[in-house]
Amino acid sequence: MRSMFVRSAVAMMAIGAFAAPATSQAQTADFVPEVARGEAFELSIRNIMRGSEHIGSAPGGVRFTQDGEWIYFRWLPGGSAWDAPTKNYRVRASGGTPEEVSDEQMEEAQVSLNQGELSADGRQRLINSGGDIYLMDVRSGATTRVTETSENESSAQFMPNGGIMYRQGDNLFSIHNGMVRQITDIRSGDPPRAGDEPEPEGLDKFLRDQQIELFDHIRRQTERQAEQEAEREAATADDKPALYIPPAERLGGIDGSPDGSYALVSSFIPAQDTRDVMVPDWVTPTGYTEELNTRTKVGDESSTGALRFYNTTTGASTEVSGEPDGYTGGSSWSASSQGWNDAGTHVLVQARTDDDTEWALFSIEGATGTRTLLDRHRDDAWVGGPCGFGCVGWLPESNTAYYASEATGYAHIYSINADGTGKRALTSGNWEVRGLQLRADEERFFITTSEDSPHNTHIGFMSFDGDIEYLTSGVGRYDGTLSPDGERIAIIREMPNRPGELYLADTDDASDMEQITDTPTEEWKSFDWVQPEIIDFRAEDGTMVPARIYRPEDVGGSANGAAVVFVHGAGYLQNVHNGWSNYYREYMFHHLLAAQGYTVLDIDYRGSAGYGSEWRTGIYRWMGGKDLSDQVDGARYLVANEGVDASRIGIYGGSYGGFITLMALFTADNTFRSGAALRSVTDWAHYNDGYTSNILNDPQEDEEAYRQSSPIYHAENFRPDQHLLILHGMVDTNVHFSDVVRLAQRLIELGKENWEFAVYPVESHGFVEPTSWTDEYRRIFELYERTISAPGCTAGGGFCSLPGGK
Numbered sequence: 001m002r003s004m005f006v007r008s009a010v011a012m013m014a015i016g017a018f019a020a021p022a023t024s025q026a027q028t029a030d031f032v033p034e035v036a037r038g039e040a041f042e043l044s045i046r047n048i049m050r051g052s053e054h055i056g057s058a059p060g061g062v063r064f065t066q067d068g069e070w071i072y073f074r075w076l077p078g079g080s081a082w083d084a085p086t087k088n089y090r091v092r093a094s095g096g097t098p099e100e101v102s103d104e105q106m107e108e109a110q111v112s113l114n115q116g117e118l119s120a121d122g123r124q125r126l127i128n129s130g131g132d133i134y135l136m137d138v139r140s141g142a143t144t145r146v147t148e149t150s151e152n153e154s155s156a157q158f159m160p161n162g163g164i165m166y167r168q169g170d171n172l173f174s175i176h177n178g179m180v181r182q183i184t185d186i187r188s189g190d191p192p193r194a195g196d197e198p199e200p201e202g203l204d205k206f207l208r209d210q211q212i213e214l215f216d217h218i219r220r221q222t223e224r225q226a227e228q229e230a231e232r233e234a235a236t237a238d239d240k241p242a243l244y245i246p247p248a249e250r251l252g253g254i255d256g257s258p259d260g261s262y263a264l265v266s267s268f269i270p271a272q273d274t275r276d277v278m279v280p281d282w283v284t285p286t287g288y289t290e291e292l293n294t295r296t297k298v299g300d301e302s303s304t305g306a307l308r309f310y311n312t313t314t315g316a317s318t319e320v321s322g323e324p325d326g327y328t329g330g331s332s333w334s335a336s337s338q339g340w341n342d343a344g345t346h347v348l349v350q351a352r353t354d355d356d357t358e359w360a361l362f363s364i365e366g367a368t369g370t371r372t373l374l375d376r377h378r379d380d381a382w383v384g385g386p387c388g389f390g391c392v393g394w395l396p397e398s399n400t401a402y403y404a405s406e407a408t409g410y411a412h413i414y415s416i417n418a419d420g421t422g423k424r425a426l427t428s429g430n431w432e433v434r435g436l437q438l439r440a441d442e443e444r445f446f447i448t449t450s451e452d453s454p455h456n457t458h459i460g461f462m463s464f465d466g467d468i469e470y471l472t473s474g475v476g477r478y479d480g481t482l483s484p485d486g487e488r489i490a491i492i493r494e495m496p497n498r499p500g501e502l503y504l505a506d507t508d509d510a511s512d513m514e515q516i517t518d519t520p521t522e523e524w525k526s527f528d529w530v531q532p533e534i535i536d537f538r539a540e541d542g543t544m545v546p547a548r549i550y551r552p553e554d555v556g557g558s559a560n561g562a563a564v565v566f567v568h569g570a571g572y573l574q575n576v577h578n579g580w581s582n583y584y585r586e587y588m589f590h591h592l593l594a595a596q597g598y599t600v601l602d603i604d605y606r607g608s609a610g611y612g613s614e615w616r617t618g619i620y621r622w623m624g625g626k627d628l629s630d631q632v633d634g635a636r637y638l639v640a641n642e643g644v645d646a647s648r649i650g651i652y653g654g655s656y657g658g659f660i661t662l663m664a665l666f667t668a669d670n671t672f673r674s675g676a677a678l679r680s681v682t683d684w685a686h687y688n689d690g691y692t693s694n695i696l697n698d699p700q701e702d703e704e705a706y707r708q709s710s711p712i713y714h715a716e717n718f719r720p721d722q723h724l725l726i727l728h729g730m731v732d733t734n735v736h737f738s739d740v741v742r743l744a745q746r747l748i749e750l751g752k753e754n755w756e757f758a759v760y761p762v763e764s765h766g767f768v769e770p771t772s773w774t775d776e777y778r779r780i781f782e783l784y785e786r787t788i789s790a791p792g793c794t795a796g797g798g799f800c801s802l803p804g805g806k
Contacts (some may be wrong), residue, residue: 005135005765010225028777033595039528043595045781048588049773054078055584057086058500060519062481062490065112066125067141067620068093071481072101072113072491073502078521082770093488095504095514102112111143112136117157118440126156126164133141133166138484157428160259160344172256172263173314184312186251187244205801241315249306255337259343261313262366264283264337268305275300277738281731282761294733299698307335307349309369318369320349320362326549339797340366346418348392348401356694361392361403363418372420381617381696384572386409386434386609395464396442402426404433406613413445415464426466432612436462441486448479454546454610455534455577458489461507471510477579482507494579497529529591530554532602534576537637543606545630546576550590550600560597563644564786565631565672566590567653567660568602571619575602586773589777593631598784599642605630605660620695621702623684623709624663632671633665647673648788652780654678655735655765662711662743667721674723674787676780678764679735682743686736715746723787724755727776729763 029046041054057076062230064071069091074086090109094457101109111134116127118138127134127143131152135144146164147153156166163176165183172183200208245251245267252266278291320335338348347361347370360376360454373755377383388411391404399418404411408425412433416423427449428431434457435448445462452458452470457477460470472478477494489507492498495652499520503513532548552559566586568575573582588785590600604610606618606626618626631651638644651664651672658680665675684692685699685706696705707713718724728740737759744757758779760772767773787793 028782029575029774031781033557033592034116035595041523043527043588043592045589045592045777046126046770046774048592049585049777050082050770051585051588051773052082053080053770054519055499055520056532058082058494058519058580059089059492059502060086062492062502063113063115064093064483064490065109065141066127066136066138066484066490067112068483068488070109071504072106072109073098073490075502075517075519077517078519078524082125083768089517091502091504093483093504095516098502098516101646107456112141113324119158124158126158128154128156133164137306154252157256157258165256165260167254169538170251170254172254172260174260182308183256184254184263184265185315186245186252186254186265186310187242188245188249188800189247191242191244193777222422234757242309242318243308243315252305253337255339255347256312257347257366258342259341262347263310264347264349264364265308265310265317266305266336267308268303271296271303273301275782277736279733279736280732292731292733294736295688297686298684298692298696299675299700300689301691304354305334305336305373307337309364311369320351320364320371335362338392339394341399341418342397342401346394346399348394348403350389352383356384359383359388361401361406363420365418372418374416374418374420375403375405375407375414377437378406379406379617381620384694385613385616386432387411387413387436387667391433391436392440396438402436404436409614410612413447413462413466424466425467426462426464428568430612432610439482439486440484446480446482453578454574457577457579465613471505473511475578477577478644496531496578496580499580499584528555529588532590534578537634537641539626539630539633541626541629545605545606545633546611547634548576548602550594550598550602552594552597555591555595557595557597559599559643560595561643561645561791562648562650562784563599563601563635563638563642564590564593564784565634565638565649565651566600566602567605567631567651567657568608569653569655569657571607571623571627571656571695572609572616574604574608576604576608577610585773585777589781591772592781593784597789599638599644601634601638603630603634621709622698623695624660624667625708625710628660628663628668631660632668635671639802645791650784650788652676652678654680656681659711662724663714665709665713665719665724666717668721672722673793674725674783676725676727676783678727678734678776679729680711680726680740681713681735682739685710686739686742712743713748715743715752716750718747718750718752718755720753722754723783724782725758725759725779726756727758727779729760729765729767729772730759731763731766734765 030044032044033041056078059073059075061074069367070090072090075089076084076086088106089098090101111127111129114127114129116125118125123138125136127136132148133146133153133156133339135146151168153166153168156164159165161176163174165172165174170186174181174183249267249269255264269270276296277294279294281290281292284290308317309320310317335349335351338350340347345366346363353361358378361374362372363372385406387404394401400415402413402415404413412428413426413433415426431451433449437446439446440482447462448459450457458470458472459478459480460468462468479492481490487507489505490508491503492500493503504516505513523696532550534546535549536546575581593600606615635649639646649672651661652675653661659675661675661677662680664672681687684696696709699706726740730736730737747755763772
């Protein structure tokens with residue numbers, strides 16, 4: 001019988017010297033643990049990796065119609081094909097059974113679904129849809145089309161005089177009493193200057209003067225040109241000067257004050273002399289290998305921006321910088337407008353340094369252009385966190401701003417007056433505000449927090465004084481969408497063992513929720529999916545680290561003394577919580593591993609989301625530092641508390657998790673016997689700028705950070721008694737396939753053995769084909785079966801145990 005490596009050669013290149021067992025792919029992929037037999041849902045690798053067919057796609061994109069009568073959402077019930085797209089559905093806001101919406105119905109509903117500004121009297125709503133502007137009568141729902149042009153109209157808002165201001169092209173316009181007026185005059189290019197046409201000299205001057213002297217026709221023509229120029233100057237003498245955006249810049253946003261007297265204009269300068277990485281697309285309809293243009297690498301030049309304060313009456317403009325008098329901002333700043341207050345007297349501006357170590361909030365007074373620093377925050381690593389840059393605005397009919405900051409180490413909400421006085425903390429504590437929005441009635445906030453527990457997410461209302469009234473409670477993660485009148489709420493509720501479902505409730509008693517969707521198939525729901533226990537273990541520095549644990553006895557298995565540590569991807573992502581995991585295939589795979597006797601630990605290591613800024617930035621300048629030591633300490637916890645054999649621990653993960661797996665095998669001594677690294681970053685100098693430069697700075701400026709953080713520099717430490725499986729999509733446009741190709745060459749040159757290389761010709765970063773998922777996780781399962789499933793597993797010695805024989 002051929003080995004499994006030969007049978008699936010299209011998906012794998014055997015590069016290491018790893019002996020292959022005589023077991024077919026089908027046997028292992030269809031393997032069902034004895035404890036799972038007889039269940040309606042077959043717990044096999046092949047069935048698990050059909051995950052999207054079983055659980056469908058949870059409801060999302062929830063929107064109320066403006067009259068509050070209907071709720072529209074995207075959804076795909078379980079039982080659909082794995083590559084089926086989500087579809088549009090709707091349900092009455094009062095409840096009931098959801099109904100599928102045709103493309104024609106969806107197009108007709110678009111105007112009523114788009115959000116827009118409410119008039120001061122609450123009777124009309126402005127709506128942008130399809131590049132045009134509509135007015136909706138709130139009480140009747142009737143709409144009137146305001147514009148119908150080939151241009152794109154956007155950012156419509158009511159003006160104090162009853163008119164409408166909107167953006168068309170590069171400028172702001174208004175409609176009032178049936179008249180259209182251009183508010184701004186923004187142009188690209190250099191402004192014309194007097195004397196741009198220089199007086200001729202030498203021979204040119206002689207010839208011009210000779211023509212005027214000799215020919216009456218030329219004299220008359222010259223005189224007419226001078227008269228026309230004088231008339232043009234006289235006609236435009238009273239016009240305001242245009243705002244010219246330099247030729248190298250591209251116009252970004254325009255944020256006009258309510259009456260159109262002032263505007264903040266943003267622009268950016270595209271990066272110059274950069275090189276995009278070309279990724280080959282190997283399997284194409286044409287039969288030719290084609291190249292995909294992807295991204296630059298960290299440390300390459302990036303775009304820069306500018307923000308200008310523009311007086312639309314006088315045409316005067318000044319550039320907004322991040323450094324007012326007496327304030328040292330560090331490196332250069334980028335700034336963006338956050339909107340004008342109701343009276344149009346002040347506008348908020350957020351700014352941060354190019355190295356992302358400082359953030360500042362300013363107010364600018366419209367009448368004078370005076371800039372006031374309201375608050376600033378510095379983090380020696382990088383500023384960020386949840387809510388942060390999006391949770392900013394003005395309290396209604398006031399000069400008081402609200403904003404989010406991690407100044408205390410956790411994302412919380414503050415208020416402050418436009419003149420910099422009266423700063424107040426509206427929320428506080430060792431928890432995070434995850435989201436905030438001002439309600440349509442402008443009487444309170446709609447807020448999402450983790451106040452109850454970092455593992456739960458709850459929603460509620462918060463007064464402008466900071467008092468929170470929660471709508472949800474207990475175990476789970478909740479997200480909500482309010483009806484226009486605020487009386488009904490659509491809630492997506494997730495549980496640890498159940499994907500998100502849509503519920504409806506009254507906001508005055510959200511505990512009485514009506515379930516609207518039921519997404520997974522009955523077959524999938526028939527299995528007893530566990531809610532993994534959340535534990536905390538002590539790290540080497542004394543920090544308590546959260547983790548999910550899957551014990552064999554939880555699924556009716558018998559512990560075999562081995563363990564597997566799973567490392568979630570993305571770095572800044574939370575996977576230890578009481579909601580449905582982004583890694584739902586891995587969630588099911590962990591049931592299979594546990595049923596086969598493995599104890600599985602899933603850790604929210606340093607760098608994960610959900611635990612404040614110190615946790616988030618704990619990996620600064622050293623990825624593979626505390627984030628890896630947390631995996632090592634988790635392994636020690638398993639040995640000390642769960643009866644795990646210290647010599648039989650495996651590790652695996654994808655993307656950032658694949659990177660940690662490589663670092664674990666290359667730098668964590670003999671903690672892990674074997675590991676599977678999926679779509680792994682092997683050298684951070686080859687990843688993107690937006691993510692990497694925050695954490696490691698630029699490689700040309702901080703080589704040490706890249707050397708200590710990149711697995712390719714540590715490959716020589718891979719031990720002969722360890723086992724590595726590398727798996728990667730060949731069309732990965734995020735972590736490029738060349739990353740693992742370079743590592744493979746490094747391992748070859750180092751003469752390393754006991755490593756394998758599986759490649760997937762049609763997959764990008766996130767796999768989509770069930771056959772690819774099945775092949776990938778079959779290989780991972782077999783890796784553990786032959787290396788850690790029983791005492792005495794040795795390199796090249798075949799499987800310790802395998803379904804169908806030992």
